[in-house]
Amino acid sequence: MTGKTKASIAIAGGGLLGRLLAWRLSRRDLDITLFEAGDLSASEGGACWTAAGMISPLSELVHSDKRVYQLGLQSLELWSDWSRQLEQQSGCKVEYRRAGSILVAHGKDRSELLQFLRELQGKLGESAGEQVQPLDVNALAELEPALQSFEQGLYLRGEADINNQCLLPILLTILRQQGVNLRDHSKVSCEAGQISLASGEEKFDCVIDCRGLGAKGQVEGLRGVRGEVMVVESREVVLQRPVRLLHPRYKLYAVPRSNGRTVIGATEIESEDLSPISVRSSMELSSALYSLNPAFAEARIVETRVNCRPATMDNLPYIHNEDGLVRVNGLYRHGYLLAPAMVEQVVNQVTQQRLQVV
Ligand SMILES: Cc1cc2nc3c(=O)[nH]c(=O)nc-3n(C[C@H](O)[C@H](O)[C@H](O)COP(=O)(O)OP(=O)(O)OC[C@H]3O[C@@H](n4cnc5c(N)ncnc54)[C@H](O)[C@@H]3O)c2cc1C
Known part of the structure; x- marks a missing residue:
């Protein structure tokens, strides 16, 4: 047997x-x-x-x-x-990049950057200094030339994306x-x-x-939190790493891929609706992207995706x-x-x- x-x-x-x-x-x-x-x-x-x-x-x-x-x-x-x-094992690239990420805010929203930095310092204590680098206009231009309209930012060392x-x-x-x-x-x-x-x-x-x-x-207690992303393709704007725009209302992340495409998103809606992206979300994401660099205006929207994040009541x-x-x-x-x-x-x-x- x-x-x-x-x-x-x-x-x-x-x-x-x-x-x-x-x-x-x-x-x-x-x-x-x-x-x-x-x-x-x-x-x-x-x-x-x-x-x-x-x-x-x-x-x-x-x-x-x-x-x-x-x-x-x-x-x-x-x-x-x-x-x-x-x-x-596969002989293929997974496109894992550990080049940090950048946070920027427009001049009138400068307090968002300050507040973010203060909160990180409060949570991390002294080690915040090693992990977060404030950027002036020159340091920002050197790291991320496409963000030339911003006067300051924060560089979060060691962050990655895949x-x-x-x-x-x-x-x-x-x-x-x-x-x-x-x-x-x-x-x-x-x-x-x-x-x-x-x-x-x-x-x-x-x-x-x-x-x-x-x-x-x-x-018990599992819920979905709707998120929407758009994928845009631009020949003119090239980001080197993930960038986040801090804004009191229109938050944005932009994650560049190796093929000239950039994944943009940030919506977070308490709903399990899986229907396509709304006009409102696509407008807010597009205008926030345009405010990162106006040359994004000519980018092409090549894909939109919607899904729900699986979350517990305490989000842990x-x-x-x-x-x-x-x-x-x-x-x-x-x-x-x-x-x-x-x-x-x-x-x-x-x-x-x-x-x-x-
Ligand atoms: C818009 C958006 C942006 C996000 N961005 C980020 C980010 O930048 N960084 C980050 O860390 N996280 C991000 N997330 C979160 C991340 O995608 C999720 O946390 C992660 O995918 C959860 O992994 P999982 O394997 O638990 O579930 P899932 O990836 O959802 O996989 C679950 C799988 O189970 C299958 N399944 C479901 N029911 C059954 C069944 N009855 N029988 C068999 N199979 C079943 C599904 O088809 C699916 O393939 C994002 C999510 C969204 C929606």
Whole structure:
């Protein structure tokens, strides 16, 4: 009689967390199955496809808990290492860039920059000085020549960004190479040791639920927070790194990609509406972009995307662990910022469970 020799793990949700977890766990002696409701090859479904891919612990610290910042610092280190590994294994660029980010405000909104700096100093104490550099007009022009209309800014050293449109397909390629059992078009629900599909139930030694907002029915307090991004293409304006515009009403981030495109966004709406971007949001984002550099007026809008960030009531991520079931969720607007640190914790918890092969 032949029995199975490896512990079996089911991962529900082939978004950011699901792919990263499947990759890290498939490097161990485990039998991994990844279930995804949509199509794993299509650039749609999870919030991970919509995201701008900023990994920005300092920018986020002003509005979030210090734990998010600390997990973000761990993730930054892991991304540097993981992006190298992914590139070596796939032979493709993930476009991970660690060139810091820049914050600017128009002259009349200068107090926004000051307030931001004060809040960071309040939260970080003396170490703020090493991580945040005030920029005068010359320093700004040197770092980011396209921002010539601004007289001052802040440089947040060490922040990074990753091109999700490169990363997610690369992860899929590697999962195939590593023999992960890929089951897309499979909408599932998760219980301890069991995955339920329309066709019936399947047993596993451990189930990991990474369905993001798709877990809503099974996770109390989970909610979606709508976000919209536009992708513009410009021949005239080239940014070197993510830029944020601080403004009392029209906040903007602009994340340049290597192909002349820039992802812009910042909307955050308490709604789970997935309908296309509104006229109001597109006008506000466009005018904020135009105010960064008027040459953006001739940029072409090549894509718009809408999705919901999976968030808990306190906007903090969580890992729930019981025998045969791990639920990891609530990455909110911090998926790329937090995913590697969360994935490391889940991998440790799962492998320490000493899974019984049944
Ligand atoms: C507009 C916008 C901009 C963002 N920008 C950033 C940013 O710059 N930096 C940052 O750190 N974060 C950003 N985020 C947040 C980030 O995208 C999320 O935090 C992250 O994607 C969450 O990862 P996840 O794997 O938990 O969920 P998701 O990425 O949503 O993946 C969940 C997966 O589960 C699948 N699924 C759902 N239900 C089921 C089911 N029943 N069965 C099987 N599969 C199922 C889904 O199809 C999906 O593929 C942004 C989000 C949005 C919307």
